[in-house]
Amino acid sequence: MADGDEPMAVDVGSSGDWDGRWSHVQKFLERSGPFTHPDFEASDETLQFLLETCKILVIGAGGLGCELLKNLALSGFRHIHVVDMDTIDVSNLNRQFLFRSKDVGRPKAEVAADFVNSRVPGCHVVPHFKKIQDFDESFYRQFHIIVCGLDSIIARRWMNGMLLSLLVYEDGVLDPSSIIPLIDGGTEGFKGNARVILPGMTACIDCTLELYPPQINFPMCTIASMPRLPEHCIEYVRILQWPKEKPFGDGVALDGDNPEHIQWVFQNSLERAAEFSITGVTYRLTQGVVKRIIPAVASTNAVIAAACATEVFKIATSAYIPLNNYLVFNDVDGLYTYTFEAERKENCSACSQVPQKLQFPPSAKLQEVLEYLTENSSLQMKSPAITATLEGKNKTLYLQTVASIEERTRPNLCKTLKELGLADGQELAVADVTTPQTVLFKLNFTS
Amino acid sequence: RIMADQKTNKEQRYDRQLRLWGDHGQEALENAHTCLLNATATGTEILKNLILPGIGAFTIVDGHRVTGEDNNITITVTHGGSSRAATEFLQELNSDVSGNFVEESPDKLLDNDPEFFHRFSLVIGVQLPESTCLRLGSVLWSAGVPFLVCRTYGLVGYMRLVVKEHTVVESHPDNALEDLRLDQPFTELKNHISTYDLDSMEKKDHSHTPWIVVVAKYLENWCNEHDLQVPKNYKEKEAFRQLIREGIRKNESGAPEEEENFDEAIKNVNTALNPTKISSAVDDIFNSEQCENITSQTAAFWLMARGVRDFVQNEGNGSLPVRGTIPDMIADSDKFISLQNVYREKALQDAAVVAKHIQSHLQAVGKVTYPFNAGGLPVSPLCKNAAFLRVVRCRSLAEEYSVDSFHKDTITSCMDSPDSEMVLYLMLRAVDRFYQQHSRYPGVYNYQVEEDISTLKLCVNSLLQEYSLNVNVKDDYVHEFCRYGAAEPHTVASFLGGAAAQEAIKLITHQFVPFNNTFIYNAMAQTSTTFQL
Numbered sequence: 006m007a008d009g010d011e012p013m014a015v016d017v018g019s020s021g022d023w024d025g026r027w028s029h030v031q032k033f034l035e036r037s038g039p040f041t042h043p044d045f046e047a048s049d050e051t052l053q054f055l056l057e058t059c060k061i062l063v064i065g066a067g068g069l070g071c072e073l074l075k076n077l078a079l080s081g082f083r084h085i086h087v088v089d090m091d092t093i094d095v096s097n098l099n100r101q102f103l104f105r106s107k108d109v110g111r112p113k114a115e116v117a118a119d120f121v122n123s124r125v126p127g128c129h130v131v132p133h134f135k136k137i138q139d140f141d142e143s144f145y146r147q148f149h150i151i152v153c154g155l156d157s158i159i160a161r162r163w164m165n166g167m168l169l170s171l172l173v174y175e176d177g178v179l180d181p182s183s184i185i186p187l188i189d190g191g192t193e194g195f196k197g198n199a200r201v202i203l204p205g206m207t208a209c210i211d212c213t214l215e216l217y218p219p220q221i222n223f224p225m226c227t228i229a230s231m232p233r234l235p236e237h238c239i240e241y242v243r244i245l246q247w248p249k250e251k252p253f254g255d256g257v258a259l260d261g262d263n264p265e266h267i268q269w270v271f272q273n274s275l276e277r278a279a280e281f282s283i284t285g286v287t288y289r290l291t292q293g294v295v296k297r298i299i300p301a302v303a304s305t306n307a308v309i310a311a312a313c314a315t316e317v318f319k320i321a322t323s324a325y326i327p328l329n330n331y332l333v334f335n336d337v338d339g340l341y342t343y344t345f346e347a348e349r350k351e352n353c354s355a356c357s358q359v360p361q362k363l364q365f366p367p368s369a370k371l372q373e374v375l376e377y378l379t380e381n382s383s384l385q386m387k388s389p390a391i392t393a394t395l396e397g398k399n400k401t402l403y404l405q406t407v408a409s410i411e412e413r414t415r416p417n418l419c420k421t422l423k424e425l426g427l428a429d430g431q432e433l434a435v436a437d438v439t440t441p442q443t444v445l446f447k448l449n450f451t452s
Numbered sequence: 453r454i455m456a457d458q459k460t461n462k463e464q465r466y467d468r469q470l471r472l473w474g475d476h477g478q479e480a481l482e483n484a485h486t487c488l489l490n491a492t493a494t495g496t497e498i499l500k501n502l503i504l505p506g507i508g509a510f511t512i513v514d515g516h517r518v519t520g521e522d523n524n525i526t527i528t529v530t531h532g533g534s535s536r537a538a539t540e541f542l543q544e545l546n547s548d549v550s551g552n553f554v555e556e557s558p559d560k561l562l563d564n565d566p567e568f569f570h571r572f573s574l575v576i577g578v579q580l581p582e583s584t585c586l587r588l589g590s591v592l593w594s595a596g597v598p599f600l601v602c603r604t605y606g607l608v609g610y611m612r613l614v615v616k617e618h619t620v621v622e623s624h625p626d627n628a629l630e631d632l633r634l635d636q637p638f639t640e641l642k643n644h645i646s647t648y649d650l651d652s653m654e655k656k657d658h659s660h661t662p663w664i665v666v667v668a669k670y671l672e673n674w675c676n677e678h679d680l681q682v683p684k685n686y687k688e689k690e691a692f693r694q695l696i697r698e699g700i701r702k703n704e705s706g707a708p709e710e711e712e713n714f715d716e717a718i719k720n721v722n723t724a725l726n727p728t729k730i731s732s733a734v735d736d737i738f739n740s741e742q743c744e745n746i747t748s749q750t751a752a753f754w755l756m757a758r759g760v761r762d763f764v765q766n767e768g769n770g771s772l773p774v775r776g777t778i779p780d781m782i783a784d785s786d787k788f789i790s791l792q793n794v795y796r797e798k799a800l801q802d803a804a805v806v807a808k809h810i811q812s813h814l815q816a817v818g819k820v821t822y823p824f825n826a827g828g829l830p831v832s833p834l835c836k837n838a839a840f841l842r843v844v845r846c847r848s849l850a851e852e853y854s855v856d857s858f859h860k861d862t863i864t865s866c867m868d869s870p871d872s873e874m875v876l877y878l879m880l881r882a883v884d885r886f887y888q889q890h891s892r893y894p895g896v897y898n899y900q901v902e903e904d905i906s907t908l909k910l911c912v913n914s915l916l917q918e919y920s921l922n923v924n925v926k927d928d929y930v931h932e933f934c935r936y937g938a939a940e941p942h943t944v945a946s947f948l949g950g951a952a953a954q955e956a957i958k959l960i961t962h963q964f965v966p967f968n969n970t971f972i973y974n975a976m977a978q979t980s981t982t983f984q985l
Binding site for chain 1 (some may be wrong): 466501523525545784788898932942944951966982
């Protein structure tokens, strides 16, 4: 048998580690250096901390998540949890390398954990096939560092809000031990970013909401009567024609992953387009518009996940000063990176201690308040639920997410704030998917 | 039936990337065969990121025995170690890809069979000692095979692209200016604009006239009053905007109506007034020797560029063929589509003329086939991208390293900031010097670190002296590079793995633009820079 075919003869110590296994890592932990963090002390205990104690939470087991798990496992982190609510799809396989064709349909978190645990001896990844909202503070509090590879701004904001809610203030002073660093990565095509957030200390997700481009939603009149682009035709079929014709039965919603559904939308979009002499409707475009597909490749995810994992390592070991605090990457033309310090927003609705204000005349309708909450670029709420204390009781003024309550409270939208019995200086409590905690607003009447 | 299913499966699998480089890009990728030298963490990460998107084939050349220190996902001691294991793991990532390995050191191959490397679309050299790198660089330069050098050294990542000439038709620029020709409307556009009489239109039509038409109309008026000159400075543009603003219909009480298309027109005045002109990059292409002297050996890109140049110098009256696309804008369907068609039809017309020029050159050199292959594209994408043609020419390693031709000015001016990534480049050159002299890298073992600092410093000084570089390399960096002990931390290897793989894909697909020619990544500060050396 050729030399190369036999497993190496190694001296596996009691820790399960063979000689030299962590030598790349040890050089940074056991040697002093001129660029280390001021708190850094060369020691062989730090490696033990990584291997035995440090607990990391990875949010998302997709394009970034798979890379993150591998990076952390090969850097000495052994106690890792991963949360992902999705199952594996064929289109994931061009980059989510912990998955194979046979895994399609299985939960991402579970397959990812299995792969890493079997491939990297000693590593213990615990999977959670759940939504991040399924967990409360007691779950999140156990981690030293949380790193996100999410594909949704709403989920990011929720996570951001959760970590902010864990902060402990004593006499107005933040207790540093209550801070859980959040490393957040995002990618889209050939662009990506990585940021380090120290909740309560540095810019949070909501401080920089304006950095996230708004989703493209075409105006209804364009879609309904004045299409010009193939995308307009597809949206017409999705938004107007499908609910009207219910092609697959009553109450059957359009499922972007169902090829039959997409085919139906495609055919009807072609017909719509033909009416207006619009060219360019293809099956691929149809699917892209219906599912809001964002193009993705392995390389960008690899770069951003690597940058994030480097930051996890720096923070866990104090080996170097962490990124301060935002990295942007783009390799369309050469390779471009830009590193800057995102600033905290003084009146951030998520992380500042500044009470949020709502300024409206008493004659304003509740509808206007709702629009402000969703359209204001610093708030960008999705479907806020507004409650107030009236006559000593907690009253829901408007709630969208439960159909029966929405119906009952809908008439309030047309009532003025005065008619609803609200007073100047009144507190309104607003709940929304973008935050785990209710946001309190003070209502100030303008004349 | 099975083949149709397979095709659909591949399309599903690659859907997210097909939206970036298209089916033709994917085809180019699937026809490529890359060689990787050294299956280290960096090397295997690069390969992984090429295998996942479906590169045709790879060959690993690695003569090293696996040690306990190898920390990459393809090789673990408990799974056995060798280039064969790496190959097997990587191949399993994508069954469409074929993998090979050669258990040989690159130096031996260069000694015995340098032509081994001629068969590859691209050679990627990872963690190569300087001497091997230069030898290989020379072989590949003569053979015309692109060479991508990558190394991870502690918290520093380094890439060097070595390719004589790389041409790109589809560069996909991020922020491309529109090609509206409002400053020099072609006849068909002028005719189309003249079918509009804004003042006599019904309100509904007036509010749904595309802003391009609105601007064109007002521009006509302006030019008539201003000696046929378009608005040039801020003051004039403001006045022009005001002119358009005054064109907004008013209601009975004299207040302006809501006319979103006019708002768009005002907002887009700057865009509209962008002068139609050819970028210097494209000019350089037209002035290149290859574009001037067309022979039977001329590559497709230059034939096409020449066709476009001929158009510019004749039918185009100094302008490129019309691109043919317009952005979306508030308008009713009819008005928008008919305006769009004016641009589209002109673009098709111009493309046909370009095709004729190309054809006549082909005939002149005795070639018959059109449209041609060998990296050529049909004419329509060429004309759509005429404004974005790019050529990347990298200097050879020999030029970079020679005392007579190295880029002294670049190095010196970068080092005006002593913490610029250039100092990391100089340190890499210094550790290579150390390796040459001592057959090892500095600080690999703890006991070596202290002593090696002064030895490495000598290497730095001798390097600076040899190149007469009057720059200051801070002692901190000498210390730091000894501290690294030539470590290859996985996260830095993985960053490079992604970056290098995408550069490889750019080279293979001829889409998007590769870097030129030295990229340094600083994982300590999370910064990077590209230098031309």
